[in-house]
Amino acid sequence: MNRKNSNKSRNPNKPTLAFYFLRALACINKKTSMASYNQRSGTIKRAAYASMALAAGPKRAWSRAVLCRVLWWGSSRLHGFPTRRRPRAFFHRRVRVADPKLREPSKADVLRRLVPGAKAMDLSRLLEETAHYIQYLRAQVLLMQNVVGSVSD
Amino acid sequence: MDDYVCNAGDLVPLPTSMQSLNNSNDHDTSGTASYIHDQIGIHDTRPPIISSIANDAGKETSTKNSRKRKVENISNQKVGCGNTTKDGTKDKRMKEGTERGGATEESQKANSKKEASGDASKRSMKPAKSECIHVRARRGQATDSHSLAERVRRERISERMKYLQDLVPGCNKITGKAGMLDEIINYVQSLQRQVEFLSMKLAAVNPRLDFHIDNFFDREIDLACNPGVMPMFDMPSKQWNPYIQFNSLHPTTACCGFDVDMCSSDRILGRTMSMSMPALLPDTILDSSLNVHRSSSYPSSWDIAGLHNIYGVEFYQGRRPDLPFQSLQGDNFP
Numbered sequence: 499m500n501r502k503n504s505n506k507s508r509n510p511n512k513p514t515l516a517f518y519f520l521r522a523l524a525c526i527n528k529k530t531s532m533a534s535y536n537q538r539s540g541t542i543k544r545a546a547y548a549s550m551a552l553a554a555g556p557k558r559a560w561s562r563a564v565l566c567r568v569l570w571w572g573s574s575r576l577h578g579f580p581t582r583r584r585p586r587a588f589f590h591r592r593v594r595v596a597d598p599k600l601r602e603p604s605k606a607d608v609l610r611r612l613v614p615g616a617k618a619m620d621l622s623r624l625l626e627e628t629a630h631y632i633q634y635l636r637a638q639v640l641l642m643q644n645v646v647g648s649v650s651d
Numbered sequence: 652m653d654d655y656v657c658n659a660g661d662l663v664p665l666p667t668s669m670q671s672l673n674n675s676n677d678h679d680t681s682g683t684a685s686y687i688h689d690q691i692g693i694h695d696t697r698p699p700i701i702s703s704i705a706n707d708a709g710k711e712t713s714t715k716n717s718r719k720r721k722v723e724n725i726s727n728q729k730v731g732c733g734n735t736t737k738d739g740t741k742d743k744r745m746k747e748g749t750e751r752g753g754a755t756e757e758s759q760k761a762n763s764k765k766e767a768s769g770d771a772s773k774r775s776m777k778p779a780k781s782e783c784i785h786v787r788a789r790r791g792q793a794t795d796s797h798s799l800a801e802r803v804r805r806e807r808i809s810e811r812m813k814y815l816q817d818l819v820p821g822c823n824k825i826t827g828k829a830g831m832l833d834e835i836i837n838y839v840q841s842l843q844r845q846v847e848f849l850s851m852k853l854a855a856v857n858p859r860l861d862f863h864i865d866n867f868f869d870r871e872i873d874l875a876c877n878p879g880v881m882p883m884f885d886m887p888s889k890q891w892n893p894y895i896q897f898n899s900l901h902p903t904t905a906c907c908g909f910d911v912d913m914c915s916s917d918r919i920l921g922r923t924m925s926m927s928m929p930a931l932l933p934d935t936i937l938d939s940s941l942n943v944h945r946s947s948s949y950p951s952s953w954d955i956a957g958l959h960n961i962y963g964v965e966f967y968q969g970r971r972p973d974l975p976f977q978s979l980q981g982d983n984f985p
Contacts, residue, residue: 539854605832625811642849
């Protein structure tokens with residue numbers, strides 16, 4: 499028996515994505531007119547990831563991790579806290595590995611570093627999250643390309 | 652190839668009577684896991700723990716096979732793995748119960764090496780009881796519980812690799828996990844670099860975005876509030892053309908159903924993740940600086956109205972000093 503098709507939950511909802519991203523852009527437009535170019539581009543990048551995570555919903559580990567990271571970053575900046583320390587400890591389900599520093603990072607570990615929130619997952623779950631993440635990344639890239647294309651014309 | 656994720660609505664929690672049968676299982680986690688499956692549909696990634704039970708007779712197809720078969724219980728840690736029932740007597744069969752209310756999971760350990768071939772051919776392909784996940788060892792392979800679980804895990808991984816092969820372009824010729832992982836890593840890295848590059852481009856052209864955005868937001872918020880209304884966007888920017896066709900699908904679920912999902916998953920997140928995230932989430936920030944109404948801290952992060960303000964403050968503040976400024980190529984990844 500095949501598994502049920504959960505296509506709807508898999509494919510990114512593009513209008514939602516677009517909505518969140520454009521709203522973020524509008525906010526950034528209004529408030530960062532004086533900021534430097536680097537600051538603005540970093541802000542826009544974070545807005546892109548946050549809108550991606552929002553559109554993905556809380557059911558995915560990567561979207562929760564991304565959103566928490568973004569919110570934590572904003573909160574720490576607001577309160578003047580040092581922003582070096584990442585809130586990974588809140589999400590990090592510790593996986594005890596023998597001599598983790600001696601172990602050469604395998605490809606799965608590299609992937610775990612790339613995909614947010616996937617640090618303590620086994621391989622099958624990691625692959626699932628990666629697939630979902632790739633879908634949303636691709637949608638976000640398309641959206642941004644369209645925005646840039648339409649504006650620069 | 653999207654069919655390996657189980658639909659969340661199909662799952663029901665294990666009845667407590669079944670949990671009593673699982674000798675070696677952690678009752679709390681299995682209950683929690685089934686509840687998670689109930690609401691979220693996340694696959695539990697723990698391999699099935701097969702524990703033996705002395706006599707749990709008469710579950711299914713027990714008549715035809717000969718001696719030395721034990722009926723075992725797999726703890727319900729794996730759901731949603733319904734491979735198709737293959738034909739033939741030698742194949743592994745994993746069925747997912749349609750009524751999972753009485754989910755008895757068993758694995759029949761077929762002692763395939765000692766089965767006569769004739770007997771094996773007569774092994775009935777009676778459909779298993781709908782509640783069971785049924786794992787049968789293949790002929791000529793080890794039949795202990797560890798290898799069964801290992802095989803299940805490997806099949807799951809290969810299934811997901813196949814799905815990823817469809818997602819990542821240019822991977823059709825690559826076989827093997829290592830090559831595929833390399834490709835996946837490269838693809839994810841390139842997508843992330845593209846996002847960064849495009850955000851730099853947007854920062855350069857940002858001031859010119861003003862004139863369209865406000866109009867659009869008013870319309871979009873109207874759309875969210877009045878799901879029945881479908882205004883056509885007459886915005887001159889052509890970025891919406893690819894997306895307008897999606898608007899007809901689920902205007903409500905884009906925003907309204909979204910919030911509904913938040914509530915249930917919020918409870919689960921609070922329970923299962925058991926982290927201090929609600930506390931971490933900037934209650935003080937929201938209250939003090941943004942004047943956002945929030946019911947509880949976590950849903951507010953996904954609350955549409957609330958996030959507007961979060962975006963406003965936090966993106967204004969932000970800079971990420973540890974991110975290197977990369978020079979990027981701009982070609983599209985096909």
